[in-house]
Amino acid sequence: MMRRVGMLLVMLMLTGAAFAVAVDEKPLDDPAMEATARELMKDIRCLVCQNQSIEDSNADLARDLRQVVRERIAKGDSADDVRAYLVARYGDWVLLEPPVKPRTYFLWASPFLFLALVLIALARRRRAGPPAPLSAEEEAELKHILADEESEK
Known part of the structure; x- marks a missing residue:
């Protein structure tokens, strides 16, 4: 019984980490902008991990890309503008779901x-x-x- 309680406590502690922002990252002050940025981060591929979004990745490049996304959103860019900016820099590969084109x-x-x-x-x-x-x-x-x-x- 104690083992099960211990396992439950460990699982509960680990679930909090899933929603945490990395310590060295500063979320946007506007909650709506931060929500937009976080949604966009789910669609952007980590170029190091390759099959993770930048939101889920702990790689340094993913952290840098999260910061770029936040900066662009803070400047007033829409999600489509940020996607276009990243595609122009890294190609369609940066999108977790690439567009259908030739x-x-x-x-x-x-x-x-x-x-x-x-x-x-x-x-x-x-x-x-x-x-x-x-x-x-x-x-x-x-x-x-x-x-x-x-x-x-």
Whole structure:
């Protein structure tokens, strides 16, 4: 019982860290602007971690990008303006969900291409039918191998 209570307390302490702002970061004074900045940070990829948003990352570059986002929002830029600024600097890669355009068609189509390849492979496998039965020689060899394994135990 005490172990469960201890685990619960540890989990509760760790959940607070999920909503914390890093110690060296200063949130915007206007709560609405800070909320806009935080929402935008969820859509921007950490260029070091690559599969995390800058809001979730502890990398130095992510911290710098969070600061850039806050500065741009404080200057009056909209979320779209900040996205455009970051895309101009780092390319579409900086967005966790890149836009659909000719340069990203393969990226967006790749899951469907992979699915098509899997379906083709499955169809070929079905068409091949069940494997052929073992020949008499193969059957004898299998029995010999199994007997050897049984005697080793």
